[in-house]
Amino acid sequence: MNKDVKVIKVKNLCKKFGDFTANNNLSFEVSKGEIFGFLGANGAGKTTAIKILCGLSYPTSGEISVAGFDVYKQREQLKRNIGYMSQKFSLYEDLTVFENIRFYGGIYGLSKEVIHRKADDLLKKLDLQHARNKRISSLPLGWKQKLAFSVAIFHDPEIVFLDEPTGGVDPVTRRQFWDLIYEASREGITIFVTTHYMDEAEYCDRVSIMVDGKIEALDTPAKLKEDFNAVDMDQVFLALARTATNVE
Amino acid sequence: MNRFIGFLKKEFYHIFRDKRSMLILFGMPIVQIMLFGYVINTDLKDVKMAVLDHSKDEYTAEIINKITSSGYFQLSNNLKSIEQADVIFRKGDVKLILVFEPDFGKKLVKNSKANVQILTDASDPNTANLEVSYLQGILQNYNVEINQDKQLPSSIQANSRMYFNANLESVFMFIPGIMATILMLVSAMMTSISIAREKELGTMEILLVSPLNPLQIILGKVTPYLALSFINALVIVGMGYFVFGVPVLGSFTLLMAESVLFIFLALSIGIFISTVAKSQQVAMMLSMFVLMLPTIILSGFIFPIRNMPVPLQVISYIIPPKYFIVILKNIMLKGVGLEYVWKETLILLAMTFGFIGLSLKKFKIRLQ
Amino acid sequence: MNAGISIENLSKTYGSVQALKGINLDINSGELFGLIGPDGAGKTTLFRLLATLLLPDIGSARLCDIDIVEGYKQIRNLLGYMPGKFSLYQDLSVIENLEFFATVFDTRIEDNMDMIHDIWVQIEPFKDRLAGNLSGGMKQKLALCCALIHQPKVLLLDEPTTGVDAVSRSEFWQMLKNLKSKGITIVVATPYMDEANLCERVALIKDGEILQVNTPQEIVDQFERKLYAIKSDDNYQCLLDLREFEFTNSVFLFGQTLHYTDVRKEFSLEEVNSYLKSKGHLHLEIEHVKPGIEDCFMALSTKADGYE
Incomplete structure (x- = not known):
């Protein structure tokens, strides 16, 4: 992690839908290569914030730059420099492993040679060479998720956004997934991740916890536990989330 | 019974809360009738008319005067013989020829009865039909006028004859056609989609594990659409009658009974589709391609069946709306009773039982 | 009933x-x-x-x-x-x-x-x-x-x-x-x-x-091995190093620690400690912990996979 380089800069981000404030004055910075955990109960406003950071929706107000690009004016460049993976959708089930890789590589304008070379490396790393021409639908969930992550960082983005990437995945695969996250982080890719598993919050360099559209806590897991006098992140989270009034 | 009412309540909530269904249910019939109705029903103005007057007396002169002064018709030719009719129609300007029989005036006074023949170019059958009814109206008015101070009422007999399209196919066909289309759409498509939706959302899983049996589920799903389709049938016939003057010459009760039969058939097809389709999208596509397109294209609604290539004609025999349209046409436009449509009715009945049987057999009590 | x-x-x-x-x-x-x-x-x-x-x-x-x-x-x-x-x-x-x-x-x-x-x-x-x-x-x-x-x-x-x-x-x-x-x-x-x-x-x-x-x-009581929680300044590097360690049976990230089991029944923790020190992990906390269901699940599932 390079603390001198900030790849996400958010200052006073606000997002309103009519009378409802989904994001209330968020401010934070994320360093290059950092694993940043973005936690919050359902309805706390995580998804809204992620959409803004990915350039999918405009904030109501605030200064936000992602990978050095302004979310108001430079959305195209911004999108080219980020990767995104969610639990719900990542890969085309009816395409083969390689077809998916080729498709995503093509989207980001990688040349045919680069795609082939990187695809070989990727499949080798994941030990998936034998599945190269298998359809995604025939793979176990854990493999799919690992592959989806690798595809999301296939174009070497500055930042990758992971929206609950490990939901429902078995504990062993979940850890293999985190191996990939750590490795990407070491290569300098910033990881922005949401999760419902509180043990995973511990794996993050820093964690922010959102309640009712505000960031109520932001620090290293160790510091947060100390502040809240808690033994684990679960307790920190519960202590904060119980104060929520935003029961939808 | 309680269960059934509860189910119905829920179905009506779904329908009334879904703007899309409401639009399909009530917006579409009206829009379709208006569209078809107005596209076909252009107002008459200065239609070119020729006269072949074998009588040439004061009565014929007065009638011609009445007709031309109405504003709807314009006299363009006086013909010498009936042989000219064909030629003049083929030229295309004149749409209508009025033929007075010899001694028209004398016969009217003496026999209280005289004949006039209306020849129309029925290559545009809708306009031709309209022209005839306008002319008949004018003749009727004149007849009333001259009868005012007579003891023995006289009558002008107007016979119309169509050139180029003698049976006047497709005139007013749009009402039976739309009725078949709409009832098919509402009944089959909407039920199949609504059942498929339960599968897609996973609520079917809960209904299946409940003590409800398949018949109860099907009846609950279908009854609201039976009621709504029936209302639709009334709306269509009503609009046809009041807005476009499409008559119901035969028995109204029979007409409605046949409509209910067709609705049942469409519903059973809808259920059948839903037993095959797993998602709303599939149900929609199936309904579109298996039901809607054939209903519009192959039922004789828009294109006359006898002009189709033979293979398509053969296919048209298995298309339920074809029979329904024949039934409607006979009852509404020809005014005949069950004795003329029993064959078609039987075919529809058989198809209905067939599909109900198939659906009940295919409707699964389990997920696989 | x-x-x-x-x-x-x-x-x-x-x-x-x-x-x-x-x-x-x-x-x-x-x-x-x-x-x-x-x-x-x-x-x-x-x-x-x-x-x-x-x-x-x-x-x-x-x-x-x-x-x-x-x-x-x-x-x-x-x-x-x-x-x-x-x-x-x-x-x-x-x-x-x-x-x-x-x-x-x-x-x-x-x-x-x-x-x-x-x-x-x-x-x-x-x-x-x-x-x-x-x-x-x-x-x-x-x-x-x-x-x-x-x-x-x-x-x-x-x-x-x-x-x-x-x-x-x-x-x-x-x-x-x-x-x-x-x-x-x-x-x-x-x-x-x-x-x-x-x-x-x-x-x-x-x-x-x-x-x-x-x-x-x-289930927890039947966990076969002794489970240790290891905490270092860089857990991920520590994880990679432990995977190379000859006596490692299993090592998993586990919240703020690593969960480690040894292939041997009897062994001295000092050995693990000195191995990690040699790899540059100076601030180590190693303690014996009780396994949770997740530890058991992982142990059982890797074992099941091993027989396949």
């Missing part, structure tokens, strides 16, 4: 995928039983079989002493089932949903208030809201109410807490405990290992096979 479940050699195959591979399981009447396993383990298939929605290929199962194939009609009256997906009518309000399910079972809400009262008071303030506009936790509470409205003897809950935040999850489990006191047999499927401790007994399930059935305590 015996509201237990007995499953014998139950198998189910979809195409080429064997979802359940000859499962044997007995669940006692009135038990709060957990089916713990990741997605794709076969939990949903097992539930659908028990809920009479699927037919088994081989084997049989009985609910309340009734066969799931022959007695499906009776079972459907005795069963409360909550599928994994939120399966209520989104375009109906909370109260309309509940009323509908009451009429389906030919009963009324008022007659069953004692059963659902504790849950109902929590969603009653939103009773006129459309179900589609409820939060995840509220939806689950409503779904539970609907599944309980006919006073079932057996309750099958397929991943009721997936996608639900931690607060709602703990509330949901509290409700299940209250329900258990009413004598209902409750079977809960969950991918969350930590929820195992909230059940009386659990079955750990993976790839269509049951790894183990026992009380959470027994």
